[in-house]
Amino acid sequence: MTLALYVPRAGVVHRTPAGAKLLGLAALSVLLFAVPTLPVVVGALAAVLVLGLGAARLPAAVLLRQARAVFWWLVALFVLHSLVADVLTGALTVLRLLTLVLAAAVVTATTRVTEMVAFIEWVCGPLRWMGVRPARIGLVIAMALRFIPLISERADRIREAQAARGGSVRGLRGLSTMVVPLLVQVLQLAATVSEALDARGADDVPMRRGGARAA
Amino acid sequence: MRLRRAAPVPDVDASLGFELRDVGHVYGERVVLSGLDLRLTERRIGIVGANGSGKSTLARLLNGLVVPTSGNVHVDGLDTRTHVREVRRRVGFVFQDPDAQIVHPTVAEDASYGLENQGVPAAERAERVAEVLERYGLAGHADHPAHLLSGGQKQLLAIAGVLVMRPARIVFDEPTTLLDLVNTRRVAQVIEDLEQQVVVVTHDLDLLDGFDRVLVIDGGRVVQDGPPDAAVGAYRSLMAHR
Numbered sequence: 001m002t003l004a005l006y007v008p009r010a011g012v013v014h015r016t017p018a019g020a021k022l023l024g025l026a027a028l029s030v031l032l033f034a035v036p037t038l039p040v041v042v043g044a045l046a047a048v049l050v051l052g053l054g055a056a057r058l059p060a061a062v063l064l065r066q067a068r069a070v071f072w073w074l075v076a077l078f079v080l081h082s083l084v085a086d087v088l089t090g091a092l093t094v095l096r097l098l099t100l101v102l103a104a105a106v107v108t109a110t111t112r113v114t115e116m117v118a119f120i121e122w123v124c125g126p127l128r129w130m131g132v133r134p135a136r137i138g139l140v141i142a143m144a145l146r147f148i149p150l151i152s153e154r155a156d157r158i159r160e161a162q163a164a165r166g167g168s169v170r171g172l173r174g175l176s177t178m179v180v181p182l183l184v185q186v187l188q189l190a191a192t193v194s195e196a197l198d199a200r201g202a203d204d205v206p207m208r209r210g211g212a213r214a215a
Numbered sequence: 216m217r218l219r220r221a222a223p224v225p226d227v228d229a230s231l232g233f234e235l236r237d238v239g240h241v242y243g244e245r246v247v248l249s250g251l252d253l254r255l256t257e258r259r260i261g262i263v264g265a266n267g268s269g270k271s272t273l274a275r276l277l278n279g280l281v282v283p284t285s286g287n288v289h290v291d292g293l294d295t296r297t298h299v300r301e302v303r304r305r306v307g308f309v310f311q312d313p314d315a316q317i318v319h320p321t322v323a324e325d326a327s328y329g330l331e332n333q334g335v336p337a338a339e340r341a342e343r344v345a346e347v348l349e350r351y352g353l354a355g356h357a358d359h360p361a362h363l364l365s366g367g368q369k370q371l372l373a374i375a376g377v378l379v380m381r382p383a384r385i386v387f388d389e390p391t392t393l394l395d396l397v398n399t400r401r402v403a404q405v406i407e408d409l410e411q412q413v414v415v416v417t418h419d420l421d422l423l424d425g426f427d428r429v430l431v432i433d434g435g436r437v438v439q440d441g442p443p444d445a446a447v448g449a450y451r452s453l454m455a456h457r
Contacts, residue, residue, distance in 0.1 A: 006321060008358040110339050112358070113320050114327070145320040149362045192315035199308035200318075201332035203258065203300060 005145065007082035013056035019122070021107045030129060032096045035043055039182045041092055045099040052106040053126060066105040117142050139202070143193075154185050225298075227291045227305075232256035232412065233277055233348040238286035240272055240435075247272045248435040251286070256416065259406075261443065262416045264432035264449050265457070273432060274388045274416045278306035285356040304333070305381035307411075310388040313366075314374035322364070322372055323348065323357040340385060344364035351405070367398030374405060384412040391419050391437070420447050 008014075013021075032044060052058045074094045081090035108116075117138035124134035157175070158181050167177060233255040236390075240256045241246040248269045264270040275281035276288050279302045280294035288295045290302045304419055310316045319325035348354045353369040356364065364372060370390060377385060388408065391399040403422050406413055415422060423429055429452065431439035431447035439449040 005360070006358055112324070114324050125288055139318070142319050142324070146318055146361065148326075149360070150314055153362070189315055192312065193318065194311060195275070196308075196310055196316040197318065199278060199303060199310075200316075200329040201300070201303055201380070 018119040041095045048103045234289040238283045261423040261425040261429040268432045269435040272433045307377035307385040309387045313369035316373040347375045387415040
């Protein structure tokens, strides 16, 4: 599994602050649901493609990968809406969702995780008065992005080990025999990761960080 | 909200190194270490021992990841029980499995993590991260997802993430166990080139060539302590009679 989020490029979309891109994404969501007409939705989709492929010079494969991930959901939605309403509603629903998925892909592919995290920490800043440490929230998000592919790899290794010894790796039976060893591995990993966080000064996190990314 | 008052930081004396006074450690009812009295001041120190001998616990005692259940561990005069943050700033720790140590999605972001925790300004962080990634051949991977690196590159990133914090001493817990021969050599060279004091826990006896001192741990006690040739010989003999 690959969670290759950021695609390094030099351009105006990459240089745009993470906060502006996330606010733009939120505004686009509101627009698509507040004005659900074909010209607006098609126009938004075209704008996202121009921004992503043109201005940000992202490879088409990056956007295609995201579209492929939701393809069957889109097909199901289209069929469902076409049956209970009409084909136009089905097309609108699917295009709206596809536009948002691609827009989110453009934002993640053009924004470094640290910039995203710094913005989220800034948004969570007011929670400090409740004793919340925004840096911790940011770390949790970054670690989730880091460990999802790692845990997926570990699950694959367990599946391979079971298959190598003739075990069932498909269906519910395969899932049930994989869950326990994976859980054990994840808990062991969590214990070591917590030590590593301690060793790298996680407890020293200043209440306010001194800027965005490193290099 | 009640504020915890931190213990005043005593004067740090870099010549003191690691000092363990009558240290023992117990997990549940299992005695892992007992009666350790050591002063570690040499520049390169190795620790060897069988699985379960207590050597990894000993390594973790050295930067306060584990606090001894009896006795005291001091680093440059700082007690790991009362000054753990200062101790961890002075003692870096490299784990056996780099996947457990890399906590950020991309290479540069992860290398920067410890510096962010120390409150180092962004410009200086960028400079130091670029420098350390260059030194370990990772500059071309700065924006790459860390999980796509090879095993050797991950271990180099784990080392870079510690070195960028410029600790005075570094503890390595089996740094080559998961590596192939080529990457083992690279990591061995990295350790050899370090200016800091290094303490290396390892099963790879070749790694200890040229070290100043090697401790052999067995049953939670130091059973041999001396130059590598004598200590490694004693260790081989010990293992041969198991």
